[in-house]
Amino acid sequence: MTLSEGCSGAVPPATDPRGAALAAMVEVTVKGTGIVNYATAGRVLVVGPDDGAVALARQLPPPLVSTVVVLDAAPPRVTDLTVVAGERRLLSLTGHLGDFRVRLSPGGEPAVFDQVVDLCRPPLLDDAWRRFGYHVPADDAGAGALVAALLEQVGEFEKPRYFRYDPALCVRGRSGMIACNRCVQACPAGAITGLAERVEVDPYLCQGAGVCATVCPGGALQYAYPALDDAIHRLRRLLEAYRAAGGAAPEVLIHEAEAAPSLDGLPANVLPYAVEEVGSVGIELWLSALALGARAVRIAPSPRSTHGLNFALEVQFGDAGALLDGLGFPSGAIGWRDAPDQALMPPTRPATFAGMGSKREVLFLALDHLIAESPAAMPAEIELPATVPLGEVVVDPRRCTLCVACATVCPRGAISAEEGAPALVFFEARCVQCGLCERACPERAIRMRARLLTDRTARNRRRTLHEEPPFACISCGKPFATRSSLDRVLATLGKHPMFQDAAARRRLQMCADCRVADLMRPGGAN
16 A cells, blocks of 8 residues: 555545545655665575474475574484574574575574574564564464465565665764664664664665654654655645635544555544554654644554554653643643543644755744644743753853863754854754763763753854853963863872972963973973
């Protein structure tokens, strides 16, 4: 099923507001994405703890060609199959459909297979979503279904490249410090590997769960099918057409295209919105739906839900609820389809924004519209849970020495050093609360504070976090440090044998050029 199809595989006639809305949404063209190709023959590895693996391998018909690995037991002597012995603790299994690589010992030469049948308990690979070509048959299952599944995955296949990754936006880490591991933890397919300052996504393992893009605070990972602007365009057309046809109080039901609800079982004001995976859409799309005129956003659980995927979405529900509550709207306007605390938004003027730009820009577009439409008196700021990637950096002026370590590691340019003056400047709209600056500060002078500034101008304004007058070289008068940093150096080195005499301590208060010149004078190094 494609994204343009409606509930139960078809769009109803446009004879009512919902039908008109679904028909209008179908007309929206969704940009394509890249393709990932697989090619397989019939090479099958059957791995298990006993000779049951041999018995199963004998049932696999051509073009399947089996190799058996018996783990932690002596293999039976057979002549019709290739059977080898191995130890589970030494075996390594990696790869994907068409290119599974098995090593029986560390550093050994890998054998390559197209598919794997794993009879071990627990399985060798524990990804929540089994990778394509990796089969873990139930203990009481017959061979028929397994044979059919193996034969079905012989040939050439393709799937969409579901994601885009921009390492320049990634807040994974800097300078050996790890700040964010959200996508690695959330991916149910085990497709994401965390590296030092970025992540790596294996397109062959990726199954399009999309939760990586949903939890990514900086928008480095983006869901590519559909892209965010296309997803919001579809939403806008759905809601516009519904209103134009006379519909009232629309509620959006986000569901997976392969698990479409029957229209007959839905109230007439519930507008189904199909996505590839419900985990692929998050707070920026949900709030956009409300800004565009939906009275509620409900999410139908995925048939392939995992604990990790559900937890990630529930964190997003909590973040969205905190924002709505702070803006004077009911927090229960967003949540699971069968949540007990459901509520409806009051009628508001629908937004008209196009949804162009980054994930963060779209989020601010939705928030600014909801701020303008709020029925409540709007405070200057709204305190938020620490999970929300919005907020400020607070600097303790008694501790900060303006060493600018925080500015050096900030991946988004939210904190920077003032040019030509000892000062730190901050742009709150850029801050994703990753905490790298807090980790990097040697003086423990920084802490994070999640919040939303409701004034867009204040949010985008450049402001000074901390500044000091420069300390001038006592020899030439050139500014080269701050008083606090120099005091810290003098206190740290005050007990060192090299800095016990007055001349050495005086030299610490000179710029680099004057310090060298002073050392070169006769007796300067004494």
